[in-house]
Amino acid sequence: MPAPKGAPEEAALARTSRRRVRVFLLTFILCLAVGLAWDLQRPALYSASASLLTVAPPEVDQQNVEADIQHVTIQKQRLLGRPLLERVARELATKNPGAELPGVDEIRAMLDVSILPETNLVELQAQGGDPALLSLLVNTWIESYLKLREEEVAALNARTVDVLREQYEALGKKIAEKRAALNDFRENNQILSTERDENQILSRLKGLNESLNTVNEEMVKARARLDAVEAAIARGETVVPEQDKRAYAQMVQRAQELREQVAEMNRRYTKQYIERSASLKVIPEKLAKLEAKILKSQRSGQDYVLTSARQDYAAARQTVESLRKQLEDFKAEASEFTARFSEYQAMQEDLAGLELLYRELEDRLVKVEVTNRAKYPQLQVVEWAYPPEKPIWPHYWRDAGIVAGVSLAVALLMVWLVDFLKPIARGTGRAGLGITIYPANAALEQQGQAVAPALGKKNSQQALPGTGIAELGVDRIARLLENADPFARQLIALLMSGLSAEEILRLEPSHIDLEKGEVAVPGDPPRKVGLAPGVVDWFEREGCPWLAWSGKDHFDREEIDARLQLAAVDAGLAESGQIDAELLRNTYLLYLVRQGIRLSELETIVGTMPARELLDLGRYSPAHAGKPASEVQLAYPLMA
Known part of the structure; x- marks a missing residue:
């Protein structure tokens, strides 16, 4: 059975937890403080509005007046025109002597007119930070507009009467002249009757x-x-x-x-x-x-x-x-x-x-x-403006909630980023799982110069350029073994010993000989694969061979890949979704090929393979390859 973890590992985990809490709280509080300061320092914006009918209301015995879009649009332009706004500014100064009031340009920026579709109604709006001033501004705006319209109607009425009377008198003279000419024409031409x-x-x-x-x-x-x-x-x-x-x-x-x-x-x-x-x-x-x-x-x-x-x-x-x-x-x-x-x-x-x-x-x-x-108004005030009670912008509570959510997300992201960028420390002795985890260079040194090319960087003198066969680095495999459960650890050990996923599915406890440290792989032809000493410990329970998946229902290729990916997630590997049985087996194959093993003897270890795959693997062989299997280190360093 694997030995329990020691005190150094527990201390490291405690330090990691404390570091995460500190990073989370610091980031969250800092983001929350900055966000709330930004949220609360924004000035409140209030809005006051009134409704105005731009035409005279119909009489009781008359039908409703149809919407005149052109007239309403013209009145909108006049409401926002500078002459009216200058009058509004003067009226405000008269009502509030000595008060600091906005100028004409500022008033224009505060006001807006909206036309209600298919009606003669317009909505007058004012926005600003002083709610009392807004209602006073809108009502003064309406009063000034009413006075302006009254003056215009009176002037227009006088001009209309003068023009009509002048036309009336001129037309009367012309009719008298026409009638006299008609009588003269009738007498001169002996027209006795109109019939x-x-x-x-x-x-x-x-x-x-x-x-x-x-x-x-x-x-x-x-x-x-x-x-x-x-x-x-x-x-x-x-x-x-x-x-x-x-x-x-x-x-x-x-x-x-x-x-x-x-x-x-x-x-x-x-x-x-x-x-x-x-x-x-x-x-x-x-x-x-x-x-x-x-x-x-x-x-x-x-x-x-x-x-x-x-x-x-x-x-x-x-x-x-x-x-x-x-x-x-x-x-x-x-x-x-x-x-x-x-x-x-x-x-x-x-x-x-x-x-x-x-x-x-x-x-x-x-x-x-x-x-x-x-004497009669040519428009109607449907609703006067009242001082607003609540601002229309910003929404402090809603934005505060958004700030809190963003701060939480940033804090979590910062915790993940710190863990991702911090290098992973590995011990030099046995881990709590009963295996020895080496840094890549240390493992190569212990295995000798024959193993170093297999786990280090690719040899610059390969037989052919690489074709890009996917593999997993030794540090990733170490993290995977460290965080794997017995189920996944046995799968990794068999895959890194040369068995394929299909062969693992056919494996029985009787095929494992712990005394000889080998596995009888069923197949055509059958073969025997040696197990490293560390791997033997993973398959031994109470002195008998033990397979973690014995008696499990629905154990298939997808289950194998899923177990490996779960172990990758627990290990915190970013590429957890890409880790599967084929990737681990390819890693072991490349480990053997980079040692220079003879490709014809590779099948005695990993089973029958298509010639095309062997050719692809051969491109990773060093320049002086062709070693027999007896001269090659078959056990993967992390499995020793």
Whole structure:
């Protein structure tokens, strides 16, 4: 079993603890004092604010006024303008005679205006170290702005009334001149009425057009009647005057009756009988006379109707031509009158527009005079400023907490930095774990000149340039063994004896022969590896071989690396996350190669290896390599 630590080691640990406490307290108190001094020496900053509506509030029966972004922006610039701030400075001096007050530039630096989005509201703010002065400054600022606005509104109202009255009088004169010119124009051009059709020339023109349309219709009808008469005559139809139609119809009917009598008479009597009878003989004679009369009536009626139709058509055409001539003769006069009448109507429209503008101007003037905006405020103070009770900056308690946290972090960092920079003292005898820990140079001296190149700096005359195989320095391995538990110490001993992690996983207590000081490594082919005397002590418990991981569940390659890294963390190694089984085994391989061992015999110690890995290791061989294994120190110095 390993021997307990002695008094020197306990004293060293006590000194280290006291040093850490002193460094921590000194750093923490110093940082905390500096931070709190910086925190508390900062002057308090107060803020006072007020709200202002930049437009007149709406009447009870009116809708809310929409936000006017341009107007609000202009008022913001005016609130921060130098003329208003100079007035504020004068008002402050009047209210506080003899007091030390800020100047205009200082007041400008203290004030700010914020526009509330989508509203006509602005927030007036003042920041400084005197809370009473801030509220007084903001309220004086508002009062000065109110007075300025009242003066501006009064002046603007007076100017507006003067301008409107001047425009009103000038427009009245112009309307009178327009009205007189319109009357003269109407008299000179014989315009009797404002209605177009009521004027003589246009009325006559309208009558001629209506008469021409009527005569045209009559001419068309006369022509159609003439065409109908001629067509009837051409077809052989009977054409008689309208007044003769009744008499003509009676003659035709009488002739038809006589024909029927003659036909009946011819059927009943012979021709000789008819000629001898005086009563019968007269019937054919009457028929002949009647037919002659009908024929004469047809001819005379046809001539009359045709002549009458031609005369009507000729008369209608003559009338149309006469009216057209009159219309043509009158058209020039009518056109000139139409132009004059249109000009007259345009003059009327101009006069009506001027009269409308005159009435609007009159209404506006009356409203301005009646309303008198100077009597009513054009803005509203929503909230006045009050003296602030708490500062808005700095946050002393919050910043004090931050200072305390930063001081704690700096103190811890300083403790770590001091431990990191302080060299690690190592004893020359056995440590409390039962092993002897040597400084690198001392170990090499004890092992002789054959071992020195293996643990010192790389020999400047290697066979080939190094390829950068990772290894762990002897001082790091010493710290690792010093702080390792039995589990990790056994793993380190086997890895630094030439076993791989896979071979350790297959190892059983029966494979260890403590009497001979060797391990029978299972594999293909199996081999035996010697154990240094110090290593034998780590595997002996009550006279029997003992493996710390016997009976452990989930013992695998990851568990091996995790155990080694835990030991590195306990040893305070910065590269603890990089330490694993492969790194320790490579360190042992480089230890053998730098002694000049023959590479072909290296496999008898560490097991079968790929030729590529052997070639990489060969680059670390000294210039005169090729020693057999019997001439090389196989035990790592720290394991002796």
